[in-house]
Amino acid sequence: MLINNPRAQRSEYALRDILSIAQADESRAWLSTWPRLNPAPTPLYSLAHAAAHFGIASLHVKDESQRSALGSFKALGAPVALLRLVTRLWHTHRLDPRALFEGQHASLLAHLTVISATDGNHGKALAAAARSLGCQCVIVLHAQVSAEREWAIASEGARIMRIDGNYDASVAEAARLAHVNGWHVVSDTSYDGYTEIPRDVMQGYGTIPAEIIEQTASARDTPAFTHVLLQGGVGGLAAGVASYFCEWHGARRPHFIVVEPHQADCLYQSALAGHAAHATGSVDSIMAGLACGAASPLAWRVLEPCIDTFMTISDDEAIAAMRVLSDPSTNDVPIVAGESGAAGFAGLAALMRERSLAALAGLNSQSRVLVINTEGATAPALYEELTGQHPEDVLARQRTISHLA
Ligand SMILES: Cc1ncc(COP(=O)(O)O)c(C=O)c1O
Known part of the structure; x- marks a missing residue:
């Protein structure tokens, strides 16, 4: 399922009272003093072979599995x-x-x-x-x-x-x-009368776009990416990342695509309804981090003007993406992506399989695409069962290939 958001805007960012670069950068400075996080920025890998396979100009993966031993981007919130x-x-x-x-x-x-x-x-x-x-x-x-x-x-x-x-x-x-x-x-989700803490959580996620902007040396008027795919649970990750890029690039911001499980489509339903809404499916998904039945109303206030396209994928598509990322069978670097972590890549694969869907999302041979691997093997036994690979073996191959690159 895919819908282009009729309420998306391309104007100056006007939501600094909710999420701002200033608050995100302050959060980032504080996080740099937490001993549980790795001190270096997480890697931004270029997957040239996957990009060629999809027929796009470039594909980068920001690998949040390497944020800390906790294994996911949630360590920032x-x-x-x-x-x-x-x-x-x-x-x-x-x-x-x-x-x-x-x-x-x-x-x-x-x-x-x-x-x-x-x-x-x-x-x-x-x-x-x-x-x-x-x-x-x-x-x-x-x-x-x-x-x-x-x-x-x-x-x-x-x-x-x-x-x-x-x-x-x-x-x-x-x-x-x-x-x-x-x-x-x-x-990490807001509800009636409870917004301050979920806002602080989302603000912490701003470390991801801040690092990406530095890693790509992106000036305000020259975004490194034309498209960014963001997986959606309650919407906090998407809001935290998209808001930063929207404030930085203004009207020149990338096209944002939110990807959810078919069964837990609360953000897709919010786009249809024009307000924070509930999922229509069973909510149960193998993508555990995305298995949320209700959109965060505070996140939705940011997503409504910032996200251009909402789409859903199946559990099987997420599993297929985990497998491809773990074992690209090309010179692309292998990446340990958990069930929710692989969802952005899975969304891209689903779009590029159907020319009509790719066209609706404005994806073509000129597109420079970013996805975020939001978690590694946070459930290691399940990861092994789904990919047939031990996470440590994938990491060992990753080290060899990164070293050669
Ligand atoms: C690995 C992973 N990716 C993405 C998400 C989605 O984040 P949000 O619920 O803020 O939309 C979650 C949420 O738990 C997660 O654990």
Whole structure:
């Protein structure tokens, strides 16, 4: 399914009150002091053979699987939101971000409890950040979150609570538990009356476009890319990345395409409805990070004018993309992309298979395309089952080929 967004605009960016380069850059500076992140920017790989195969001018993949040992871009969101929450709660203390991340104020924070629902990656990042700062973390998991994802979150020191329902039910349960116990919700999705923290989370994702602009030396009036494909869960990643590019490039911004699972099409439905909406499908998808039933209303305010095209893909298309990225059988660098991580590449493959769809999205032989691998093998056993490859073997081949390039 594909729809071109009738409300997309190409004008000066006017949403700095929600997301801005200034706030994103401040978040990036704070994140640079968190010892759990790798200090270098994540790689931006050029896949020349894949580009030739698709019939486009170039294809780049920003590889967020290498952001940290946590394995996904979510490591950029929750830590910033937690830091901003703590500095708001103790605003008279003038707490230094680096000192907080180094755990120097752990005794002050020992009785602070933060809670969130998650489908895996956000919860792991929040648990890791809470552990660094020295506060308590409770994570609510819905029925479909796998045991290996639960284990990864628990190993970061979080207390796990399981519920029977889906992701949206876990969001409601986290809000209820916080209300009853005096805990603080640190959620990556917004809802009625709750926007400050999800905005801080999205702002953290601005590190990705900031690095890309530096890596490609993109001047404001000469964007490196004509098209950017962004996978959508509640819409936070897409809003955090697209807003930065929109503010930087203004009317010359790239064409943005949001890719979701068929069964969890809440952003696609939002584009049809003209407001933040619910998915029409079962929501259950192998792309666990994208299996969200409701769009984040705050993210939607940014996506509505910034995203040009919304599309959906099948689980099989995501799995096929994971396989191609892991074993390109050309000189392209192999990349470890998890189920949600591969969705942008899968969306591009689906568009380039159908000339009419490619044309609707304005893709042609001149197009310079960017996709983001938002996670590595965050569920390693599932990754091996789906690709037939061990993540470490893919990484070993990646090192050899990157070295030769
Ligand atoms: C790996 C991965 N990619 C993309 C997303 C989508 O992000 P958002 O929910 O902010 O749209 C998620 C969300 O959890 C994720 O885990």
